Amino acid sequence: MAEQVRRNPVPSLLTSLLTDHLDPGYAGAAAERSAQHTRASRVPVALWLLTGALVIGLIFGIALSRLASGAAAVDRAGVDASAAVRAAQNRSAELEATRDELSEQVAAERDRALESDAAGGELLDRLSAVESAAGIDSVSGPGLSVVVTEPTDARASAVRTGSGAAVLDRDIAAVVNSLWASGAEAVSVNDIRVGPNVTIRQAGGAMLLDNRPIGSPYEVHAIGPPQRIQVQFVVSDAYLRMSTVAQLYGIGFSVRPVDDLELGPAIVRESFEAKEAGPR
Structure with missing residues (x-):
């Protein structure tokens, strides 16, 4: 009887690598995800939508309130600046009126003082010519x-x-x-x-x-x-x-x-x- 040739057994790990291309852990994770997707949600979808809408509305409300408050501040600043400009213009007009009045009084007193003699009259004529050339008299x-x-x-x-x-x-x-x-x-x-x-x-x-x-x-x-x-x-x-x-x-x-x-x-x-x- 011929002597039987002893063969080396095929290792089980090598067999699994050749036959099973996917690790069992990946298959288990995929099965778990599928089970979770098919499982009924404990929170209704409408409630999630309502919560999201409330959060978005709150964000927009805060943004609009800040924008409105900023615009109001800008309007107040513009009103204050306009009031300050008008007040300065009114004050300038009052000062100009006072200056014109005082100038007329000074001119009247000067004319009264210089008209008393011939030398004063000649000086007054020269002053009138200079004022006319400078444009400081009404014409x-x-x-x-x-x-x-x-x-x-x-x-x-x-x-x-x-x-x-x-x-x-x-x-x-x-x-x-x-x-x-x-x-x-x-x-x-x-x-x-x-x-x-x-x-x-x-x-x-x-x-x-x-x-x-x-x-x-x-x-x-x-x-x-x-x-x-x-x-x-x-x-x-x-x-x-x-x-x-x-x-x-x-x-x-x-x-x-x-x-x-x-x-x-x-x-x-x-x-x-x-x-x-x-x-x-």
């Missing part, structure tokens, strides 16, 4: 009125300046300078006398004359011989400029003679004079 008489207005179409303003104003500070300055060159003896813009050291500036969409805001329509009044001023003004570069701007952007521009104009005094400011320095 009246015939003249020319130039009115410049903003266009009614806001798109025209945006095309020219990119802001809410189409009339520029250099437009008003050009008109004022041209009226002076045409023979005007006194000029005002929106009842503000244009005197020495008075500037016309623009800050954003606001027009400032002597650091005081002015708005459309811009009424430029010039006292002097109406015929002569008008004839010279209509052939000036400023007239050509404003006529072109009026046609392109719809800006209002009109010129007319006026029989009786009255301009108030200009604000008196300190003037400085430069002198040549002597040898050291």
Whole structure:
């Protein structure tokens, strides 16, 4: 009898690796998840939805309340700032009225003191000429009125300046300078006398004359011989400029003679004079 060949038994671990491709632990976990998915939920779905809706509503409510409180604070700050500006404007108007009243009293006392003799009268005439040249006295008489207005179409303003104003500070300055060159003896813009050291500036969409805001329509009044001023003004570069701007952007521009104009005094400011320095 032939001797039987002894074979090595196949290890059980190797057999399981060849036959079972998935670890039993993974299969158990998958079965547990399936059992949990099929198990009835203890909390109804409607209750979860209601709770979520309440939480979301609470969050939105808090956000809206904070937004409303912030807007209210901004509104209060705006109201307070507007009130402060109005109070400052009223105070400035009161001070200007007091200054004008005191100036009139000083001028009356000065005139009374200087009219007593010939030397005083001569000095008074010289002072009157200087005051007239400086624009610190009220004047009246015939003249020319130039009115410049903003266009009614806001798109025209945006095309020219990119802001809410189409009339520029250099437009008003050009008109004022041209009226002076045409023979005007006194000029005002929106009842503000244009005197020495008075500037016309623009800050954003606001027009400032002597650091005081002015708005459309811009009424430029010039006292002097109406015929002569008008004839010279209509052939000036400023007239050509404003006529072109009026046609392109719809800006209002009109010129007319006026029989009786009255301009108030200009604000008196300190003037400085430069002198040549002597040898050291």
